[in-house]
Amino acid sequence: MTSKIISPFNRVEGDLDVEVKFKENKVVDAKIVSRLFRGLELILRGKSPLDSLVITPRVCGICGASHLYASASALDMMFNAEVPRNAIRLRNVMSMAESCQNDLRHTYFMFLIDVVNKKYQEYINFEEVLKRFSPITGSSYKECFRWSKKYTEVYAVFGGQWPHGSAIIPGGVTSYPLPNEVQKAISILIDIRKNYLENVVLGGPVEQFLNTVKSYKDLLQWVEDYKDGDLSRIVEFGLEANWHKLGHGTGIMLSYGHLPFEEYVGSPSRKYFKPGIFFVKEKEYREFDQNNILEFVTTSYYTYSKGDEIGLHPFEGETNPNILDNSKKYSLTKCFRYKMDGNLLAPEVGALAMLTVSSNPLILDIIDKIGPNVLSRVIARLVRVIIYNELMINELKDYEFGKPTYKKPTEVNEGKGFGLVEAPRGSLGHWIVVKNGKIFNYQMVTPTQINMGPEDPKGNKSHLSLALIGTEVSDINNPIEVYHIVRSHDPCMVCNVHMLKLI
Amino acid sequence: MKKVLWLQGGACGGNTLSFLNAENPDVLEFFSMYDAKLLWHPSLSLESGEKVKELLKDIISGKINLDIFIFEGTVVLGPNGSGRFNMFAGRPMKDWVREIANVSNYVVAVGDCASFGGIPASDPNPTESTGLQFHKKEKGGFLGKNFKTRKGLPVINISGCPAHPEWIITTLSLILNDKLSEDDLDEYQRLKIIYGTTTQFGCPRNLYFAYKVALKEFGHREGCLYFELGCSGSYTRSPCNVTLWNSQSSKTRVGTPCFGCTEFDFPTFNFFSTEKNRSGIPKKLPLGVSRGAYTTLSAIARGAAPNFLVKPLYTKKDEKVDWLD
Numbered sequence: 001m002t003s004k005i006i007s008p009f010n011r012v013e014g015d016l017d018v019e020v021k022f023k024e025n026k027v028v029d030a031k032i033v034s035r036l037f038r039g040l041e042l043i044l045r046g047k048s049p050l051d052s053l054v055i056t057p058r059v060c061g062i063c064g065a066s067h068l069y070a071s072a073s074a075l076d077m078m079f080n081a082e083v084p085r086n087a088i089r090l091r092n093v094m095s096m097a098e099s100c101q102n103d104l105r106h107t108y109f110m111f112l113i114d115v116v117n118k119k120y121q122e123y124i125n126f127e128e129v130l131k132r133f134s135p136i137t138g139s140s141y142k143e144c145f146r147w148s149k150k151y152t153e154v155y156a157v158f159g160g161q162w163p164h165g166s167a168i169i170p171g172g173v174t175s176y177p178l179p180n181e182v183q184k185a186i187s188i189l190i191d192i193r194k195n196y197l198e199n200v201v202l203g204g205p206v207e208q209f210l211n212t213v214k215s216y217k218d219l220l221q222w223v224e225d226y227k228d229g230d231l232s233r234i235v236e237f238g239l240e241a242n243w244h245k246l247g248h249g250t251g252i253m254l255s256y257g258h259l260p261f262e263e264y265v266g267s268p269s270r271k272y273f274k275p276g277i278f279f280v281k282e283k284e285y286r287e288f289d290q291n292n293i294l295e296f297v298t299t300s301y302y303t304y305s306k307g308d309e310i311g312l313h314p315f316e317g318e319t320n321p322n323i324l325d326n327s328k329k330y331s332l333t334k335c336f337r338y339k340m341d342g343n344l345l346a347p348e349v350g351a352l353a354m355l356t357v358s359s360n361p362l363i364l365d366i367i368d369k370i371g372p373n374v375l376s377r378v379i380a381r382l383v384r385v386i387i388y389n390e391l392m393i394n395e396l397k398d399y400e401f402g403k404p405t406y407k408k409p410t411e412v413n414e415g416k417g418f419g420l421v422e423a424p425r426g427s428l429g430h431w432i433v434v435k436n437g438k439i440f441n442y443q444m445v446t447p448t449q450i451n452m453g454p455e456d457p458k459g460n461k462s463h464l465s466l467a468l469i470g471t472e473v474s475d476i477n478n479p480i481e482v483y484h485i486v487r488s489h490d491p492c493m494v495c496n497v498h499m500l501k502l503i
Numbered sequence: 504m505k506k507v508l509w510l511q512g513g514a515c516g517g518n519t520l521s522f523l524n525a526e527n528p529d530v531l532e533f534f535s536m537y538d539a540k541l542l543w544h545p546s547l548s549l550e551s552g553e554k555v556k557e558l559l560k561d562i563i564s565g566k567i568n569l570d571i572f573i574f575e576g577t578v579v580l581g582p583n584g585s586g587r588f589n590m591f592a593g594r595p596m597k598d599w600v601r602e603i604a605n606v607s608n609y610v611v612a613v614g615d616c617a618s619f620g621g622i623p624a625s626d627p628n629p630t631e632s633t634g635l636q637f638h639k640k641e642k643g644g645f646l647g648k649n650f651k652t653r654k655g656l657p658v659i660n661i662s663g664c665p666a667h668p669e670w671i672i673t674t675l676s677l678i679l680n681d682k683l684s685e686d687d688l689d690e691y692q693r694l695k696i697i698y699g700t701t702t703q704f705g706c707p708r709n710l711y712f713a714y715k716v717a718l719k720e721f722g723h724r725e726g727c728l729y730f731e732l733g734c735s736g737s738y739t740r741s742p743c744n745v746t747l748w749n750s751q752s753s754k755t756r757v758g759t760p761c762f763g764c765t766e767f768d769f770p771t772f773n774f775f776s777t778e779k780n781r782s783g784i785p786k787k788l789p790l791g792v793s794r795g796a797y798t799t800l801s802a803i804a805r806g807a808a809p810n811f812l813v814k815p816l817y818t819k820k821d822e823k824v825d826w827l828d
Contacts, residue, residue, distance in 0.1 A: 048774075050774065053774070060517075109547060135549055142531065145531055161752065161753060162524070164517055164764075165759065167754075
């Protein structure tokens with residue numbers, strides 16, 4: 001047995017180490033370890049509830065608006081705030097703009113540049129992918145550099161600045177955009193569609209892609225018809241490199257749902273992308289209820305006041321780091337589980353899970369034909385960019401100047417609330433408990449934590465470890481397959497607010 | 504060719520993402536314009552694992568001459584001074600930072616965390632975080648108040664949460680041309696040409712500030728956010744309303760208060776409301792203004808406010824205007 005610690009495991013947000021054990025060339029065990037702890041939940045204790053709108057976006061430099069959206073939603077619920085439709089549109093646009101920026105930068109800067117790996121030198125498509133996807137010099141790498149930041153401009157029109165704006169607040173948004181500003185944002189999105197998404201990413205018309213590519217077979221047809229698009233090149237290369245056979249994982253897809261489309265009081269009832277759980281093997285959809293979320297610390301460097309074997313819902317969540325020499329504990333990531341029918345589920349989250357759960361026909365069929373894997377995750381991320389770009393344009397076209405973007409809520413001194421969104425990396429939840437006008441408990445459960453947590457009390461592993469175990473690598477000294485599987489999840493270690501392993 | 508290394512400590516990566524938004528020049532153009540090479544960056548470089556350790560060791564041994572060491576995030580000292588809350592390439596990041604800083608021509612702290620400790624270093628500072636050469640207001644930080652680089656300069660701070668890409672590019676370009684001297688820096692070791700003015704310079708709400716017309720709730724273009732809604736723009740030094748963000752806007756332009764994120768004391772908390780003393784005057788006054796002068800000026804200014812400023816610019820249907828004062 002050979003053990004390999006890849007440290008630093010770069011091109012993820014934050015510091016990550018990956019420990020894999022090989023038997024010959026097969027992965028037999030895997031541990032995902034973050035090397036960074038920042039303690040932001042502890043800093044929030046005793047502060048004013050609204051301060052979470054400034055502190056929590058700074059959990060993460062690449063998905064701060066998701067934290068902001070979750071935080072404002074939790075406060076909406078606590079204040080029973082009335083959120084006007086205009087505000088929901090602008091919140092949605094900010095969230096989607098950030099997500100598109102993330103999905104493109106992750107795909108091109110962090111994932112695709114691994115195609116220059118020496119393993120691929122003999123591949124038919126090697127020359128072509130090198131020309132496009134090489135770091136710094138690749139043609140599509142440069143295009144991504146130029147266009148991904150355009151989405152941050154769209155964000156800034158309504159959110160002031162990206163990263164780390166705080167324009168989403170309970171009751172709406174702080175901004176009150178004029179028609180000329182809305183028009184500017186729409187025009188940037190149309191520019192992106194025409195000159196980037198169609199020219200570079202898809203190689204063909206966005207409208208045709210969204211209207212006609214509804215199955216895996218349709219996608220393969222698109223690859224034939226529009227060979228020049230990056231998506232086609234990625235699919236072709238991915239199939240040659242067997243990315244569709246790498247990193248299956250747990251087969252349980254979870255999404256909290258995303259983007260409300262009607263005004264609400266307290267919390268949204270309906271969203272463009274519905275929440276739920278989808279079991280890939282059984283092809284079965286189940287409703288989602290946040291009451292069933294539990295966090296365990298059996299293998300984490302925490303203690304719970306009522307004993308370490310129990311699971312706690314985030315409202316009762318405790319963050320008591322306790323670094324004892326305990327052979328069972330090896331991580332400061334808590335272990336996320338979803339309780340259903342007496343079982344503890346360890347789901348996968350991310351763009352693939354979100355689009356599967358919300359019944360996107362193309363993604364559902366891809367899951368059906370080739371399953372969750374490295375290739376389907378990369379495809380889902382790009383497809384989401386295409387969908388979001390058009391949805392942003394529609395939301396902005398429906399913006400009604402003259403109607404309010406904010407309704408001042410009546411603040412309360414005691415209460416609790418939760419906010420659930422789909423961040424770029426998957427399901428993100430914030431839970432807040434307020435007493436005497438101050439934050440009593442603030443718990444953030446991040447998508448990277450759901451994908452990459454340690455074992456639960458029964459010894460069951462979380463999704464990414466399962467996705468790695470059983471993988472056969474072609475060269476143990478160049479385990480590129482391991483890199484692909486980890487990076488296909490777009491891991492974000494800075495998001496792991498309570499994650500740490502000591503060595 | 505000049506060589507640049509970028510590492511992250513207790514960081515969210517926000518300054519890296521902000522840097523990627525640079526325009527004219529963008530990041531790729533910038534490095535080619537100045538014939539500089541980014542030796543390694545945690546989220547952008549190809550290399551992982553052993554190759555990175557080799558590179559860092561070559562820098563420390565002097566085999567590779569490092570021109571600029573850029574550090575993002577806090578230096579994490581916890582738990583109990585061990586630095587093990589932030590391990591990197593097999594050892595505490597703090598140990599890498601000290602050894603690399605000692606062999607660099609210039610050391611640059613990008614963002615509020617690296618400059619002053621920022622959010623992680625705020626009470627109760629659970630990770631024992633600090634800035635490179637400041638801990639909040641106190642000079643010293645991780646490297647000590649007497650630290651100088653091989654070029655004889657202290658750490659150069661580019662504060663802000665995050666720093667604006669143009670501030671980063673401007674600071675780096677002066678360094679790469681060897682045109683930056685200690686005289687160009689303010690008391691917090693930041694470029695005076697960037698941090699000389701307050702955030703209020705260029706704010707479209709300035710007229711409301713001048714005539715003391717207060718906005719009392721969010722979601723409006725009218726009124727100043729200083730009097731009721733916690734805006735720090737009149738006493739925070741940054742050019743956020745002159746050099747716009749993402750080529751488009753700024754916090755105060757979209758009705759969000761300035762949170763003072765370029766200053767040593769960020770985060771000050773209670774961000775969305777203005778703390779006042781017993782006579783109803785804001786506890787924090789605009790930079791350089793005395794309490795007496797402020798009181799006198801306020802009374803006159805409010806009385807002189809032009810009529811169009813004390814009512815909404817755009818009328819909304821059936822709206823009761825109780826949000827402008």
